[in-house]
Structures are given as C-alpha cells and as structure tokens.
Amino acid sequence: MALIQLGLSFTFLCMFAYAWSVGDAGETRWLLFMIAGTALSGIAESLPETQLRTVGVLRFGAVLVLLCVVAAPLLGLEFFFGG
Secondary structure, eight states: OHHHHHHHHHHHHHHHHHHHHTTOGGGGTHHHHHHHHHHHHHHHHHSOTTOHHHHHHHHHHHHHHHHHHHHHHHHTOGGGGTO
16 A cells, blocks of 8 residues: 555655646645645655554545645635646
8 A cells, every 4th residue: 555655755756746747746736745745644654564654644644734725725725726
C-alpha cells in the first residue's frame, strides 16, 4: 500500500511539474496538496508497527491536508484553483 501511495504522490508531482513547465501552475495549485497528502500517507504506511504514534500523526496530517482540498471549494478559497 505504501508503494501505491508514494507512486500516486510521484504521479501528482509529475503532473504539477508538467503544468508548471507549460505555464499553467497557477491553475493546478491543488496538486501540491494532493502531493503532500499522499506522500504523508505513504510514509505512514511504510513505517514499522513499533512507531504507532508517528504513524498516527502522519495519517492525521494526511487526512487534514486532503480535507483542505475537499473543503476549499465549499469555503470559497480561490487560492487552490488559481482564482
């Protein structure tokens, strides 16, 4: 599961790098939050079971970051979508 989540994070990073290279990075700021959320979740999944506190903190951070992407349109935050 960790490899899938870290792979998704890398895919989102490639998408953002492509958008930045063609000059449309302002429209894809939400990808930065997707990168951070999936990377935190992937790191949490890759840690051993002996570090439960760290895993919990990383998962909580990932959920908060990804909830920001979901809540942004509902709260009218135009930063995420280049407005």
